[in-house]
Amino acid sequence: MRATCATIHLGALRENLRRVRELAPGAKVMAVVKADGYGHGLERVARALEGADAFGVASIADGQRLRAAGASQRVVVLSGPDEAGDLAELRRLKLDAVIHHETQIELLAADADPRPLRVWLKLDTGMHRLGFAPERARDVHARLRALPSVDRDISLMTHFANSDVFDDALTTHQIERFERSVSGLDGERSLSNSAGILGWPEAQGQWVRAGGALYGISVVAGKIGADFGFRPAMTLSTRLIAINRVRRGERVGYAATWEAPEDMAVGVAAIGYGDGYPRHADFGTPVLVAGTRASLIGRVSMDLVTVDLREVPSAKIGDPVVLWGRGLAVEEIAEHADTIGYELTCGVTRRVRFVEDES
Numbered sequence: 474m475r476a477t478c479a480t481i482h483l484g485a486l487r488e489n490l491r492r493v494r495e496l497a498p499g500a501k502v503m504a505v506v507k508a509d510g511y512g513h514g515l516e517r518v519a520r521a522l523e524g525a526d527a528f529g530v531a532s533i534a535d536g537q538r539l540r541a542a543g544a545s546q547r548v549v550v551l552s553g554p555d556e557a558g559d560l561a562e563l564r565r566l567k568l569d570a571v572i573h574h575e576t577q578i579e580l581l582a583a584d585a586d587p588r589p590l591r592v593w594l595k596l597d598t599g600m601h602r603l604g605f606a607p608e609r610a611r612d613v614h615a616r617l618r619a620l621p622s623v624d625r626d627i628s629l630m631t632h633f634a635n636s637d638v639f640d641d642a643l644t645t646h647q648i649e650r651f652e653r654s655v656s657g658l659d660g661e662r663s664l665s666n667s668a669g670i671l672g673w674p675e676a677q678g679q680w681v682r683a684g685g686a687l688y689g690i691s692v693v694a695g696k697i698g699a700d701f702g703f704r705p706a707m708t709l710s711t712r713l714i715a716i717n718r719v720r721r722g723e724r725v726g727y728a729a730t731w732e733a734p735e736d737m738a739v740g741v742a743a744i745g746y747g748d749g750y751p752r753h754a755d756f757g758t759p760v761l762v763a764g765t766r767a768s769l770i771g772r773v774s775m776d777l778v779t780v781d782l783r784e785v786p787s788a789k790i791g792d793p794v795v796l797w798g799r800g801l802a803v804e805e806i807a808e809h810a811d812t813i814g815y816e817l818t819c820g821v822t823r824r825v826r827f828v829e830d831e832s
């Protein structure tokens with residue numbers, strides 16, 4: 474059997490939730506589980522994080538999956554309804570909807586169903602992606618309140634563009650704009666994503682929305698989750714399936730991009746971009762071979778990567794190879810592949826075997 478495997482550490486997920494609560498003691502926690510729980514598996518993440526106060530998802534389809542898996546927590550669809558039929562589905566599944574656009578108010582206004590939907594009013598305080606202009610907060614809030622199809626208990630939210638830079642004036646500005654625009658309005662407040670929780674404790678409101686932190690991943694430049702007390706929730710691993718001697722001057726891999734500087738051993742590990750390992754990972758990207766750091770050489774191919782074994786002379790076929798996770802931060806790999814850890818965990822593909830681990 475192909476050894477390529479993503480081990481999901483359920484204990485780490487649970488512990489990371491505890492850590493989020495420690496950092497935001499006055500707030501309820503919405504565990505953000507979009508993109509299949511950042512690639513960790515929606516249902517298994519929801520089970521491990523059953524202590525969360527709510528789940529945040531990107532689509533009604535994810536809400537369906539959570540309800541089918543027995544989740545009874547609040548589930549918030551972060552982009553809300555797209556069309557009239559969505560409202561019935563939101564009600565059937567008892568999902569909360571984020572309302573960020575005029576067209577959604579029109580859907581709600583045209584809705585004759587008397588069972589009120591729970592909504593979160595989203596304001597755009599500077600991200601300029603989703604949300605109403607803050608100047609419109611009062612007007613939109615009043616219009617939503619007046620609709621029989623909307624629950625009167627409306628939550629208020631915004632999203633940060635750059636909260637991972639802990640001294641950036643944009644976040645200060647976003648917090649001020651949000652507070653000004655909602656002052657005097659009823660409803661719980663929610664501003665912070667993971668980086669907001671870490672760097673902007675004044676912005677915790679009644680709800681924090683934690684994604685990356687729960688998976689043990691940091692988006693703060695130069696920092697890894699462990700620097701903030703989080704543990705990685707995924708370890709991606711495989712095994713060495715070949716060890717070859719390569720002579721000085723010979724080249725390794727597609728396009729012959731890497732040249733051996735001396736006679737040396739090259740290991741071949743059973744993982745590639747077909748598994749979601751980034752093709753852009755450069756030479757020198759670290760891997761762990763039987764627990765020892767070694768470097769990627771040559772191009773990443775679909776099913777295989779090649780590894781410089783000069784630092785691991787005792788390596789043998791069958792040795793475990795860790796690509797990221799315990800002992801090797803996904804943030805470090807992301808740096809070598811010019812991306813962020815979130816994209817790497819989200820990108821693990823279907824052919825990878827997922828294994829659950831209680832620790």
Ligand SMILES: *Cc1c(COP(=O)(O)O)cnc(C)c1O
Nearest residue numbers: 505551632666667682683684685
């Ligand atoms: C994805 C998302 C989050 C979580 O962000 P992290 O950086 O992963 O904590 C929070 N709020 C909204 C609206 C999101 O889309």
